[in-house]
Amino acid sequence: MPADVAATRYIVEMTDVDICHPDNTLTEFDIRQFVDVRSWLRRSDDGSYQLDRGDLMRGEPLDAERIVSAAEEVLRRHGPEKSTVLDVARLLGVSHGSVYRHFPSKAALREAVIRRWLDGVREDFAAAVQDSALAPPDRLRGLLTTMFAMKWAKAREDPELFATFRVLAAEHSTVSSGHVAFLLAQIGVIVVDGIAGGDFAAGEPDVIARAILNATSRFHDPTHAEEWQSPEIEAESADVISLILDGIRVR
Numbered sequence: 001m002p003a004d005v006a007a008t009r010y011i012v013e014m015t016d017v018d019i020c021h022p023d024n025t026l027t028e029f030d031i032r033q034f035v036d037v038r039s040w041l042r043r044s045d046d047g048s049y050q051l052d053r054g055d056l057m058r059g060e061p062l063d064a065e066r067i068v069s070a071a072e073e074v075l076r077r078h079g080p081e082k083s084t085v086l087d088v089a090r091l092l093g094v095s096h097g098s099v100y101r102h103f104p105s106k107a108a109l110r111e112a113v114i115r116r117w118l119d120g121v122r123e124d125f126a127a128a129v130q131d132s133a134l135a136p137p138d139r140l141r142g143l144l145t146t147m148f149a150m151k152w153a154k155a156r157e158d159p160e161l162f163a164t165f166r167v168l169a170a171e172h173s174t175v176s177s178g179h180v181a182f183l184l185a186q187i188g189v190i191v192v193d194g195i196a197g198g199d200f201a202a203g204e205p206d207v208i209a210r211a212i213l214n215a216t217s218r219f220h221d222p223t224h225a226e227e228w229q230s231p232e233i234e235a236e237s238a239d240v241i242s243l244i245l246d247g248i249r250v251r
Contacts, residue, residue: 066092111174145238155222169223
């Protein structure tokens, strides 16, 4: 048996790491695709292998949250196109099969990373919607301004992770579609309140909300990210928001 195969079998026996073949077979090809196992082992003078746990991130149980955190780091290092499930497995010190137990594909793992980021910004969006101290026009302005600023900051400060969001948006993924639905719902709440309070002209709230989101796509749709570097982007977005508010106000 080749030394690397013997070394890998040692890891399989001594840890939770495995190659996940249904028949428990193991080939040298698996080793090349799995991980450089020699970096996990040190060979004793008598020729036996000892597991060096220093390089294994096994301080905590492997769960979806740890995998997502590792995937986020990998995406920041390599970007969405070059990152692989194997990279995530290597960072965690587990087999790619262990990652696949939680996420069936690279796409699912990318979506989980971006879903966690988007979930994190929902509170800020919700705060703009629920601020009852402000009139609906001011709430709508606050929501749109907050949404734009968050997208711009993410693109500027975390470009690799934002690139992943951009890929998902282009693919019309469930995460991207869910984000759009969430934004439409938040805008719709303000529109309903504005119509009921006499601030906005009567109309179909859902139709108005979608029109507002579409009219401002240049400032939040990731396909326009290059344009956000313009020094005029903030002033231009403020002008569009003012135009929208003037267009839907009661005459």
